[in-house]
Amino acid sequence: MPGDQKSSAASVDPEQLWLRPAEFRRGRRPSFSREVITEAAVTLADAEGLEAVTMRRVAARVGAGVMSLYSYAPDKETLLELMVDHVSGELAATDPPSGDWRTDLKTVAHLQRAHMLRHPWLPAALTTRRVPGPNTLAFLEHALAVLRPTRLDGAAKLEVFAQLTAFVAGHVAHEIAQAAAARSPERAAAEARYLAAVAADGRHPELAEALSAPGRPLTAEATFARFLGRLIDGLDAD
Structure with missing residues (x-):
């Protein structure tokens, strides 16, 4: 049809x-x-x-x-x-920007993550160029207001928002896949054995060193916050 x-x-x-x-x-x-x-x-x-x-x-x-x-x-x-x-329409931001654009932009990303987790189909839907409708434009307007304290021009602000949205969508898609894999203990155990064997084969010294490093909090929230921090703190917006 x-x-x-x-x-x-x-x-x-x-x-x-x-x-x-x-x-x-x-x-x-x-x-x-x-x-x-x-x-x-x-x-x-x-x-x-x-x-x-x-x-x-x-x-x-x-x-x-x-x-x-x-x-x-x-x-x-x-x-x-x-x-x-x-x-x-669920993304309506009620609080005006604080003036601390990095903190405010992280808040925008956390809103997006929660939104995409409520609607797991969204990351895939956003991989295709979308024409922003009224609700999307309202949230974009808020994100651009967050970036006002920076010296970025309009085009750069739009690029930052697009980069942030793409990051959140990719991370949430990975997060959903990881959660599905975690529901299979056999698969998780097999992956652990595989990585241990690779680290011990002597052909991947950098990976072996990385895997032997002290672990970090592995909750989904902590992992997202850590990755997000690297992204936003690394933005040159001056």
Whole structure:
């Protein structure tokens, strides 16, 4: 069906999507809305992943025919744009920037991490260029305000935000994969034995030294904070 064919984010018209109200097809006005459709798609993705989100399954959840959904989301790529912006409404920052841009930027990253962990499909969705909708733009506006104390120009501020978002998305994807692997004690034990054998073979002295170093806190939160600190503290924003 046309709504489930693969599409590119580049084919989504941002003016039609965000600036023009959804146009209904001829005939009786539907009893559902774009928001209802988007919420149904998000619920599916949260529970079963992006692969589960098809126009047919979304239509079934809202009790509509598949064809009636196309006025709101003509294809899955458009629906994905709607989903990303819909959940971005959860990112509303209530506190104004403190003026300490490094601390504030770390807060932005922690908000993003918690947000992506609530919606594990988001890291994959963000790997494709997205057209920011109103909720996404609101959070971007906050992030740019955080960077105001720096001497970065506008383009550089946007690059920093993109770099930060990409870092968080990549880290959360890895975090989710690690959590899944940890649920298999046999696999974890096999990995430990493998690394011990590699460290002892004499061909990887640098790795052996690194593995023998004192351990650091391995909680997901501590690991994220440590990596984030390296990223942000290393930014040259003067």
